[in-house]
Amino acid sequence: MTAVRVTFWGVRGTFPAAGAAYARYGGDTMCIEIGCGAITLILDAGSGLRALGAKLNARSRPGRMHVLLSHLHLDHIMGLPHFAPFWRPGADIRVHAAEESIAQECGGPMSIFRPPLFPLDSRHAPANVSLNRFRIGESVAVEKDIIVRSAPVTHQGACCAFIVSAGARTIAYVTDHEHGDAATDRAVAEAVKGADLLIYDATFTDAEMPAHRGWGHSSWEEGLRLKRRSRAKLLALAHHHPDRTDDELDARAEHAADACSDVFFARQGLSLDL
Numbered sequence: 524m525t526a527v528r529v530t531f532w533g534v535r536g537t538f539p540a541a542g543a544a545y546a547r548y549g550g551d552t553m554c555i556e557i558g559c560g561a562i563t564l565i566l567d568a569g570s571g572l573r574a575l576g577a578k579l580n581a582r583s584r585p586g587r588m589h590v591l592l593s594h595l596h597l598d599h600i601m602g603l604p605h606f607a608p609f610w611r612p613g614a615d616i617r618v619h620a621a622e623e624s625i626a627q628e629c630g631g632p633m634s635i636f637r638p639p640l641f642p643l644d645s646r647h648a649p650a651n652v653s654l655n656r657f658r659i660g661e662s663v664a665v666e667k668d669i670i671v672r673s674a675p676v677t678h679q680g681a682c683c684a685f686i687v688s689a690g691a692r693t694i695a696y697v698t699d700h701e702h703g704d705a706a707t708d709r710a711v712a713e714a715v716k717g718a719d720l721l722i723y724d725a726t727f728t729d730a731e732m733p734a735h736r737g738w739g740h741s742s743w744e745e746g747l748r749l750k751r752r753s754r755a756k757l758l759a760l761a762h763h764h765p766d767r768t769d770d771e772l773d774a775r776a777e778h779a780a781d782a783c784s785d786v787f788f789a790r791q792g793l794s795l796d797l
């Protein structure tokens with residue numbers, strides 16, 4: 524059975540954070556690598572994608588890479604033009620984005636990767652690049668042994684969660700989701716049921732939520748409640764607020780560990796074998 528390795532290349536939300544106060548958890552925006560044999564799945568293309576691209580480009584054979592975009596907000600696509608495999612002949616890169624999100628944006632996800640926003644044009648990149656559109660709520664066609672389902676979440680504009688089943692393991696990725704709509708929350712809990720790893724939007728605390736209703740994000744405490752409701756085995760809290768320092772995240776991680784087992788605040792650079 525193929526082992527599944529999950530690596531966090533970016534765990535920050537909204538905007539990258541730089542400086543010594545953010546060094547331990549890392550400042551790059553959302554980007555998660557799921558390695559399953561020769562196949563690489565990448566959940567979101569935040570600024571963390573740049574370092575992942577350098578690693579993948581160092582391979583003797585680039586292999587096939589799937590970049591799955593939860594939505595097209597800048598913090599989830601800003602790494603695309605800096606993904607080195609685009610410039611490698613023979614690399615096979617498939618970008619997956621929801622039809623609904625493309626319809627709301629002018630030009631789709633690759634518009635960030637051409638003038639005037641970037642000096643080079645992705646359409647001239649030597650890699651074999653394709654864009655696959657899916658509808659939120661449906662499966663995403665990746666590889667025959669890997670099943671990816673998408674599920675609606677509550678956010679500004681079209682956005683989805685991904686539930687990846689690979690090598691007998693299930694990884695649920697729920698970011699940029701504001702809890703509070705009972706029907707959507709129930710559907711999210713059902714979609715991520717029994718996941719071996721649940722990655723969840725922990726931008727805020729419960730105490731901060733009332734002042735941030737409508738911002739499209741959740742709290743780490745809701746992550747714990749969702750873990751219990753869905754019986755997910757391990758919870759990674761992520762999409763950290765760009766102002767949240769390492770010390771503040773340490774304090775929240777301690778509270779979370781007191782309240783629940785098998786939970787951690789995700790750090791950039793961390794790898795897990797599932």
Ligand SMILES: [Zn+2]
Binds near residue numbers: 596762
């Ligand atoms: Zn975000």
Ligand SMILES: [Zn+2]
Binds near residue numbers: 596699
């Ligand atoms: Zn967003």
